[in-house]
Amino acid sequence: MNTENLQKDEGLYGNERIEEAIAGLQKEPSEEMLAHTLTVIRRRMKENGQLIVSIDPMKDGNTMQLRVMQTEDGRRWWNAFTSFDEELKGGNQVMSTFMADIGKIFDMALQSDGINGVIINPWNRTIMLDKELIKIIKG
Numbered sequence: 001m002n003t004e005n006l007q008k009d010e011g012l013y014g015n016e017r018i019e020e021a022i023a024g025l026q027k028e029p030s031e032e033m034l035a036h037t038l039t040v041i042r043r044r045m046k047e048n049g050q051l052i053v054s055i056d057p058m059k060d061g062n063t064m065q066l067r068v069m070q071t072e073d074g075r076r077w078w079n080a081f082t083s084f085d086e087e088l089k090g091g092n093q094v095m096s097t098f099m100a101d102i103g104k105i106f107d108m109a110l111q112s113d114g115i116n117g118v119i120i121n122p123w124n125r126t127i128m129l130d131k132e133l134i135k136i137i138k139g
Helices: 003-008 016-027 031-046 084-088 102-111 131-138
Strands: 050-057 064-066 068-070 076-081 096-101 117-120 127-130
Touching: 016 031, 031 102, 031 131, 050 084, 050 102, 076 084, 076 102, 096 102, 102 117, 102 131, 117 131, 127 131
Parallel strands: 076 117
Antiparallel strands: 050 064, 050 076, 050 096, 068 076, 117 127
């Protein structure tokens, strides 16, 4: 993780714990590791942690919407990143981004029809949080 970015963007400080938890879950997929990962995400949310989200301009040129990623099964997800380094790993496309509170991103996903959830770090150290997992994190 690039510590230079962390110093500039305090809202991302601590997100390396999310990355470490996801890496542990990928290494050892189990209910216990999933529960640990969700707990780490909940803690960052309660610390007012932020994620980087990518946005697309609307055709009217005046509004923006969160970028939607569609998986092979047809489900639609927002993507979010724990760091600028994670965002850049999908470097085949230029994205407009902003930082948003984790809790607010989750609230919006829960309220949005047509969105199945949020994929954190879709290029690496990925976790797909459907609405049920988001509800567990939110408590």
